[in-house]
Amino acid sequence: MKFLTALVATVTVALNQANLAASHGGVIGYSIAGTYYQGFKAYNTPVGQVSIQREWDTYDPITDPNSSVLSCNTNGANLGSGQLSATVAAGSQITAYWNPWPHTIGPVMVYMAKCSGTCTSASTSSLSWFKIDQAGLISGALPTGTWAMGQLVSNNNSWTTSIPSTLAAGEYFIRHELLAIHTSNQPQFYPECGQLKVTGSGSAQPSGSYLVKFPGGYHASDPGVTIDIYSQPTVTNYTIPGPAVWRG
Known part of the structure; x- marks a missing residue:
């Protein structure tokens, strides 16, 4: 009986995780300059x-x-000895791969943030983020x-994004x-972060209204955050939340 109970519990956990994977998810890997980088494996x-x-858990x-x-x-923590940073030249493309994803209504946004030292030691909630890509x-x-x-x-x-070609070299998320x-x-945010070492001869850095903190970059009152799309069946425009895209 104890074995049967344990088996049922194990199967239940597995099914629950499978259901979560089928309905939600996140970034599971990246392709950068011809190299594939495995993402963090959630629930492990x-x-x-x-x-x-x-x-991300x-x-x-x-x-x-x-x-x-x-x-x-x-919880956004670094992986200690397992934490890597991918080296990539400014102007290069980065492709993020998500797990099989059922939701098709909503915007895609991509941000970066410069680290003052090594990104591995950075607290991501204290960084200033700038948007490099968006589509709604x-x-x-x-x-x-x-x-x-x-x-x-x-x-x-x-989703494939280009790093601004004039971005100053350094460590970034x-x-x-x-x-x-x-x-x-009821908005559903799905953010994940990777660490980069950007190379190149650029010197550009965003400032002013291009920079936001998380939390702080979005508000429930933003028209693109708390929205009932079904009550507006003929509306053909949508305001993507957050700052304007910085293109260098």
């Missing part, structure tokens, strides 16, 4: 994992725009149109984020 201990990605969304872990998800409602109306998240799904659950808005008035 960080001990022994090696990745450029910071730890759950497929569940963050639903509070003021959450303390909005910068790089729960591509065509059509809010509940039925084509969204960036739908394009991500159709493109093998991936890259932060990929999906904002699923298919549930009325």
